[in-house]
Amino acid sequence: MKFIDEAFIEVSAGKGGNGVASFRREKFIPKGGPDGGDGGRGGSIFVVADRNINTLIDYRYARIHRAKNGESGRGSDCYGKSAEDIVLRMPVGTVITDEETGEILTDLTHDRQKVLLAKGGQGGLGNLHFKSSTNRAPRQFTLGEPGEHRRLKLELKVLADVGLLGMPNAGKSTLIRAVSAARPKVADYPFTTLQPNLGVVRVDHDRSFVVADIPGLIEGAAEGAGLGHQFLKHLARTRLLLHVVDVAPLDPAAHPVAEARAIVAELQKYDESLYRKPRWLVLNKTDMVPQQALTEVQEDFLRELGWSGPCFLISALTGAGCTELTYAVMEYLETHREEAMPEAAGGEQPATGEASGG
Numbered sequence: 610m611k612f613i614d615e616a617f618i619e620v621s622a623g624k625g626g627n628g629v630a631s632f633r634r635e636k637f638i639p640k641g642g643p644d645g646g647d648g649g650r651g652g653s654i655f656v657v658a659d660r661n662i663n664t665l666i667d668y669r670y671a672r673i674h675r676a677k678n679g680e681s682g683r684g685s686d687c688y689g690k691s692a693e694d695i696v697l698r699m700p701v702g703t704v705i706t707d708e709e710t711g712e713i714l715t716d717l718t719h720d721r722q723k724v725l726l727a728k729g730g731q732g733g734l735g736n737l738h739f740k741s742s743t744n745r746a747p748r749q750f751t752l753g754e755p756g757e758h759r760r761l762k763l764e765l766k767v768l769a770d771v772g773l774l775g776m777p778n779a780g781k782s783t784l785i786r787a788v789s790a791a792r793p794k795v796a797d798y799p800f801t802t803l804q805p806n807l808g809v810v811r812v813d814h815d816r817s818f819v820v821a822d823i824p825g826l827i828e829g830a831a832e833g834a835g836l837g838h839q840f841l842k843h844l845a846r847t848r849l850l851l852h853v854v855d856v857a858p859l860d861p862a863a864h865p866v867a868e869a870r871a872i873v874a875e876l877q878k879y880d881e882s883l884y885r886k887p888r889w890l891v892l893n894k895t896d897m898v899p900q901q902a903l904t905e906v907q908e909d910f911l912r913e914l915g916w917s918g919p920c921f922l923i924s925a926l927t928g929a930g931c932t933e934l935t936y937a938v939m940e941y942l943e944t945h946r947e948e949a950m951p952e953a954a955g956g957e958q959p960a961t962g963e964a965s966g967g
């Protein structure tokens with residue numbers, strides 16, 4: 610099973626403009642010849658693959674795409690204007706199926722690939738075209754053709770860009786709920802999440818990325834403790850890991866630094882390349898720490914852990930710091946696009962039901 614991002618849209622190409630029957634009327638020329646021009650072409654709808662787009666989220670909002678009609682022809686040999694085409698941008702990897710016939714119209718495999726989805730109608734012919742030696746004053750003209758209309762299903766196999774990593778109860782699922790429309794279960798007991806969840810994080814109208822929330826890890830996972838560590842395979846093809854740590858555990862015996870170390874150790878035991886993947890620290894549940902103590906808590910934590918990499922303070926519950934975090938992630942992904950992970954063995958995607966949202 611794979612995680613599929615999907616959307617349903619309708620595309621309507623424009624109708625061609627009508628041709629027209631008209632005759633030249635000038636002073637001293639009592640009966641001029643035919644001069645009715647053709648109608649313009651209706652706008653067509655194309656799709657272009659764009660490697661800068663990661664998800665189909667935009668198409669869950671904008672469902673109907675309609676191109677304009679061509680203008681009708683006019684007298685004095687005037688042709689009607691053709692309507693502009695509409696170009697829809699979609700991620701590389703999108704498969705587009707005609708919902709009515711089940712036919713796959715296209716499978717966008719490479720950047721800038723352009724495919725016609727709905728053809729605009731041809732413009733009709735003006736009576737100019739029907740002039741012949743036997744008919745010098747034709748009254749015929751043709752109407753513009755209708756544009757194509759299709760209901761389409763868009764599907765994209767989603768690869769997570771970012772993976773959440775952490776102890777049970779660290780707040781990973783709460784974070785994915787805070788930043789995306791995914792609605793995984795959240796509860797105050799460990800191992801709430803049993804299956805990975807993916808969520809689409811939209812930072813602004815055309816920038817988004819995909820996050821994977823996986824079950825919690827504990828010390829000894831490599832030996833099967835907790836849910837084991839096989840879920841880490843879902844992170845193989847992500848480009849960035851967010852290590853979520855509960856900095857204000859309710860249990861006074863808990864030791865967040867030691868737990869953070871344990872997570873990293875499990876990561877390394879699982880796979881060296883996962884261990885070397887870019888990783889940021891996300892200190893969660895800051896709402897449980899008095900505001901004035903926050904800087905000190907962070908500094909102590911980083912010093913004790915010996916961490917000098919990126920670190921974010923958030924509260925997944927209140928949303929504090931989450932926007933800053935998602936913007937930073939988006940920016941990171943945009944500036945490190947070239948380092949996209951090669952197809953790694955074992956890097957299959959999470960099996961999930963309803964995960965992303967719109």
Ligand SMILES: Nc1nc2c(ncn2[C@@H]2O[C@H](COP(=O)(O)OP(=O)(O)OP(=O)(O)O)[C@@H](O)[C@H]2O)c(=O)[nH]1
Pocket residue numbers: 775776777778779780781782783784794795796797798799800801802803823824825826893894895896897923924925926927
């Ligand atoms: N006060 C506070 N509680 C939080 C915050 N984030 C999560 N929680 C709570 O912590 C508990 C665990 O949250 P989850 O999101 O289920 O944690 P998880 O990391 O997904 O846990 P597993 O799925 O078991 O690995 C829940 O009771 C949450 O409401 C936060 O920022 N502040």
Ligand SMILES: [Mg+2]
Pocket residue numbers: 781782783793794795801802823824825
């Ligand atoms: Mg969870």
